[in-house]
Amino acid sequence: MSGQSRGLLALLDRLTRAFGPQQWWPAESAFEVLVGAVLTQNTAWRNVETAIARLRARDWLSPSAIVNAPVDELRECLRPSGYYNVKTQRLRAACETWLALGGEAGIDAMPTTTARAELLAVRGLGPESVDDVLLYGFHRPVFVVDAYTRRIFSRVGVVPASIGYDDLQAAFEAELPRDAARFNEAHALIVSVGKDYCRPRLPRCSACPLQPACDHGRSQLDGA
Ligand code: SF4
Incomplete structure (x- = not known):
């Protein structure tokens, strides 16, 4: 574990430090x-x-x-x-x-x-x-789960790869402050990791901010 916190909140904080604030969903209504x-x-x-x-x-x-x-x-x-x-x-x-x-x-x-x-x-x-x-x-505190969320956090090793939508959503909602702005930011951060690092094939673990806390990322680098 290398002393890395793997709580969902700590993992998201790690992403906030790496990527900074996100501004998301450019809709007018x-x-x-x-x-x-x-x-x-x-x-x-x-x-x-x-x-x-x-x-x-x-x-x-x-x-x-x-x-x-x-x-x-x-x-x-x-x-x-x-x-x-x-x-x-x-x-x-x-x-x-x-x-x-x-x-x-x-x-x-x-x-x-x-x-x-x-x-x-x-x-x-x-x-x-x-x-x-x-x-x-509607700015309701509802955590949005997507394929990126499941792939990233199952590779990190904190949820099973087979976890369903409702259970994965409940895991985030239980651990994060119930706040729409926080959920908004968290989802945007997850999408950034999913698009740019945690790709389905050949994830870019060596450059990923989650790597020190990630089972898959550590195994990739240990085997490199
Ligand atoms: S370290 Fe690799 S496997 Fe882990 S989240 Fe980052 S890109 Fe995905």
């Missing part, structure tokens, strides 16, 4: 976070930005505009985000629910658990997408 969360599935964020710019150019960046837009034209707007047939259906379904719940104001008035359950009921909106909306759109 909670609804835009929803749109981004639907469109970002299985694609790069730059493609999402292109699709959102197309919606904005048509003045379609609202739930009622999307629900009422001609489906073929909406599909064309979303084409840059990939899987655009499925995403068109999912975005329309999400917008219908958003409107049925009273829009941003209606959802904002709900307890977090209620809003989460309502949004999870939308076909195609999984826990990560919903938690993105709650954290980044």
